[in-house]
Amino acid sequence: MQNFKWQRIVLKVGSALIAPEQNGCSSRYLLTIAQFIVRCRAQGIEVILVSSGSVAAGSHLFPEDKPRSVALKKAMAAAGQMEMMATWDRFFDFPSAQILLTHGDLRDRERYTSVRDTIFTLLDHGVLPVINENDTVTTDDLKVGDNDNLSAMVAAAADADALMIFSDVDGLYDKNPNLHTDAVLLPEISEIDESIYAMAGCATSAVGTGGMKTKIEAAEKATSHGITTFILNGFKEQTFNLLLEGKNPGTIFLPYEKPMQEAVHWRTHTASEQGEVIVEGDFSEPLDENAEQINPQGIIEVRGEFSVGDTILVRSDDGTKLAKARANYSSCLLNFIAENETSEFSDEAQDSIGPIISDEDIAVLEKS
């Protein structure tokens, strides 16, 4: 991959590549992917693998149970994860390590930093990190839900240069090629807007989650962090040969020229808001330099329950999303302040705690 000059890449492998016949893990496609990983490492490129497929790999162990309950899918994931890790590990003569994550781990700044540190330490020691969502323990509130978005969060956490999403199609088409014979492949996307999302349909395979929509979300997350992103066909050996020749065999999403800073990116794309604060005021000036101007008297409403340190969404009174920021106050205290007629208590709180949100812990959102 001489032409690409990458130091660190994240490869995301979809379920259809792991268990194509849904009869346990198969080496049919994984062998080629494993050889690609070995060749990248031989070129000095650090590789992180985000591997889907635990449910698909484990499903053959529970053949008689249909329809599948959530508990059954979690059991499949628990059993299939073992088989999948064993399959990957067999291909390599270097060590690999399993990391199972939930969104709960990534949206908490301390746990996120700990995940980052672990990934960097593994890479420093030549160990291949193999990452999946921790399906067995996730709840609706805790899960990322698809490994496309998870891989983008991992790529950002790992400061990767490129994210390669290996799937069962050649890339992004102007419409689903499995439903429309006249669909056209788009080799290069320089800007992700509504028209790109409009092209993306759902998964049509029995094992995929999210289809193209989640891959575009992943590309948006990654490119805004300066990470070149590809959607590629992992079924075709040619894909890997072309990549090694420095060519684009699928769809490439070009990185932002001015990527977001790490902390702002995390707050925008990985942290999720636990509540909202509706404020009044003049927001014509950049909020990231004036966050501290939002004072308790300006609060109109506090929505949801959040604690100090959680991420909150700040909206203006006309509904515009202004920013995501670290809550310096709990929702309980803010509610009390907002409902209290006298400013004496809020002045006291501001003196002892400081501003409601701070300039350094804020991600300004595009007005919507």
Ligand SMILES: Nc1ncnc2c1ncn2[C@@H]1O[C@H](COP(=O)(O)OP(=O)(O)O)[C@@H](O)[C@H]1O
């Ligand atoms: N515009 C599109 N271009 C390409 N594929 C699309 C498009 N819209 C929907 N798809 C579907 O997305 C599928 C890939 O997503 P998915 O099944 O979730 O794969 P994976 O398991 O690799 O994540 C394709 O097989 C295709 O059916």
Ligand SMILES: N[C@@H](CCC(=O)OP(=O)(O)O)C(=O)O
């Ligand atoms: N965590 C799940 C995979 C979820 C997922 O996003 O699957 P896929 O669309 O095939 O990448 C599993 O291991 O089965």
